[in-house]
Amino acid sequence: MKKYLNKYSFFSYAVLGLLIIRAFLNWVVPLMDKTEARYSEIARIMAETNNWITPQIDYGVPFWAKPPLSTWLSAISFKFFGVNEFTARLPYFLLVILLVFLIGKYAKRKQLPFFLPGFILLTLPEFLIHAGVVSTDTALAFSVALVMLSFWETLQDNAKSYWKYLIFVGFGLGLLAKGPIIFILTLPPLVIWCVLFRYYTIIFKRIPWVIGSIITMVVALPWYLLAEKQTPGFIDYFIIGEHFMRFFDSSWTGDKYGFPKSQPLGMIWIFLLLFALPWIQALLLKLWQNSNKILKNKWIAFLLLWLLWTPLFFTVSRSLIHPYIMPVMVPLALLITHWWKSIKHQKTIIRLSLIVPVFSVIIYAYGSINNQLQFYSNTDKYFIENNAQFDNIYHLEHKSYSGQFYSKGTIKSISISQMDELEPKESFCFIIPNRDFAKVSKKITDQLLLIESNYKKGIYTYKNK
Structure with missing residues (x-):
């Protein structure tokens, strides 16, 4: 019991420490060009002009590239707490904290420390970065996690009734976070999992598809209609351009706001190996060791399909950036949690996982003392x-x-x-x-x-x- 309490305390304090580190960096690091400063400026204009329908990249210039959820969050934060770097990033920091608490129960069910999966999440470089970056990716990752975990909970015996409705709330939030990509990243792995385990009828009995669809439309559809009415042409650009042309053509010249992001085919897997270390490497070892059991365990198969589908989908796309792996950070953390008791060299992996957050503070301190931060920061x-x-x-x-x-x-x-x-x-x-x-x-x-x-x-x- 004493050993368990020590482990419990370690992960609790470690998560608190990681959140403090991220909050500190959110406060002191300036907004960088182009992406983070762009989304912050769009939110600042929204808060200033009180135009909550059409995000603007400059005064009077509509921004059609993304839906408004992330912009709303930062703009609301500005309204309540003033305009600065910390308040711009605060909503994404809070979403990360919500995810930490949302997944903690899956560790508790296995008699593991509640904050173990949260610790794993916060030591994944990709996830730690997006605990303090103004972008659409954290909101999308939260929406995907809400859909997937609500679906899983709905199919469990004695499930709370609210989970079946939260599935569709997640769809609605995803539509407002980044658009129809929410369906592309969630429905295929769910369908495959249901086919594998023959959940043909139970999903229709337990999931309120008609009422749920209405919930999704109530959450998201009004904004889409108002946005198209206020700036005609938005839906064509956003749905056709941002979702189809960007995916299939890395040199797409219709991009109004960015530049071609051409990557080698399969680059998404390199991003996953680099921005999820050292946990992805530990997971690969466990998958190899348990390869004959993976499809026999519903929970493992569910998480693995969730984890693999996003990089598989983006394997054939050249137009991508590393934040596209954000939606798979949660299943990665939960798979590690599932096998935690059998993972060897736990202390070594924990120490390795702390390198990025610790060095972030060291680099900031060194850069501030020597004025290198000001000189090398990509900001005005x-x-x-x-x-x-x-x-x-x-x-x-x-x-x-x-x-x-x-x-x-x-x-x-x-x-x-x-x-x-x-x-x-x-x-x-x-x-x-x-x-x-x-x-x-x-x-x-x-x-x-x-x-x-x-x-x-x-x-x-x-x-x-």
Whole structure:
């Protein structure tokens, strides 16, 4: 009993410590371009304009690439707690905490520490990153987990009645988090599992498909209709472009907001091996050792199908990024939990899993002390905050999302030709990427004084003005 209590205490304190580390980093690390700063700026504009239907990438410019759930969460956080990095990331941090508590009971059922699966989750590099990143992937992962775990609970004897409805709440949230991909990532593994274990009739008896479908529509459909009404063309771009063209064509030129993300075929598996270490390697060993038992255990088969389906689906796509593996972090943690008692070298694996979170703090501390964080961060935060005395801050050519966020939308873009025509004033300063400085005429550069710089850009004002 004493040994069990010690283990229980370790995982409780470890999870608390990991959450504190992530919360600290959420507070002190600036928003980075492009993705995180972009979603934060979209949320800031939503909170400022009170336009809760159409997310805007700039004032009056609709953002059609993603549904609004993540934007709503950050915008609501801004409304209650103010606009800063921590409040932008707070909703995703809270979703992670909810997932930690949601899956803890599966350890308790096996007489294991409640926070064991939460510890595994928080030491998965991909999951730890998204406990503090403003993006759509954490909300999607939460929605997938809600669908899958609610489905499992619904089919258990003496199941609580609310689980069968939560399946469809999860579908609705997924539609608002990232769109129809919620069905693609959940229904195939569920159908395959039901066929394997011959759950042909029980799923129709226990799952309220008609009422459930209505629940899903009530949660998600109103926004889709209002969004299309407010900005016609949204549904065509989002459903056809973002879901089909992006998946099948990595060079798709219709992308309004990003750039082609071409990867080698099968790259999703490399992402999984790298961003889920060391736990994915431990899991592969257990799967090899228990290969003859996998399809005989309903729980293992359920989790394994959930885990494998997403990377299998994205194997044939070149247009992908590493956050696409986020939805499979939960089944990975639960499979490790299932085999925990038989895993050898537990202490070694635990120590290895703590390398990423511990080094994150060390790297931040070192970077702050030596001013390397400010120099190497891909953000315009420091330029904006350190030069707030200027009435006008311009960014040469395309302004950054971090510049928009930290200037509260006041930063302006300026072209090279406009710089030539601008009358020099002491209230002006310019953020100029290093690669573009040579493009500016000598007439202008001779008048510019460098205020500060980082590895990508410099901020300048006029000399003697």
